[in-house]
Amino acid sequence: MATSEPKAAETEDQQTDSQVVANPEQYIKHPLQNRWALWYFKNDKSKSWTENLRLISKFDTVEDFWALYNHIQQPSKLGFGCDYCLFKDGIKPMWEDDRNKLGGRWLMTLNKQQRHNDLDRYWMETLLCLVGESFDEASEDVCGAVVNVRPKGDKIAIWTSNCQNRDAIMTIGQLYKERLNLPIKAMIGYQSHDDTSSADRSYSVL
Template structure:
């Protein structure tokens, strides 16, 4: 088994999701893995050198409307995600199908907070510091052009009442951690 300096509880994968167009046949065709890590050293190697650590380097500039186009696929990046290994960042993945996402948006007027919020969410994810972290399978940020949507994806544990309670506790922790007020919970199965 490979040694990892300062191993994390789980292995994580960095994903990018591209602007969906007619060229892509399915959700899986419009996303790709860009890195993986299982230890802190590997994480910081990615976070310090990949542009995915700073969404402003990949998303459309709201002031100039300049898009970053990925040459190999001739598309812009629509979302960035960090997900547990072997769990894909789309709702049809068997691990996500009956789960939920806890989400909130910030407007382009708060673009100066974009990286700070993203960092805090990712650090809380890989550090397993949010309540019921074992039920959280990933985080994602989506460029909605007029706002930025942050999502925390949770798996369903089979008990509806307990699941709702867990989601509410995670939501409260995110509210306290990030100072955002309007946080929503959406069931994946109802979308």
């Protein structure tokens, strides 16, 4: 019995040391290759477009990404006229930004039925493609992604920096379609921002 008490005390000390080591604040976070900014847009006709755009948060680690993702509403729960935009830090989610003005976007349009079946899953995979740099060297051409929630059908787009860089564009489109596991008949189209703003529109389709 005399020898059991010191052992018990030693065990308590070990538990204390273990608790200190297991302090969550001492965990090492896993850095992402880029720092990202999540924006939210709500269409209020009484305000200007820039006033309707609000920065939610920035992150540059895997853990902070998931903390943010799990905290916000899914796209399917947003009201019509609302957008989420995830862009590399320093790039604003607008065509006029210097990194966007010569670029374009891969665009996927979803029908109304897909809002509850596919929208949230496709958006999550899109985010993971971006923060995980899933497009190999072509990831350098990626500026960000946007999800638009609209009455007639929702849209998800990946924005790229240079609409003339065809190799990077096709790599991004092909890998993106594979990552989403889209049906063979499903198509996504690429369009330059200049074409988007003009009546004469042209697409590259996968």
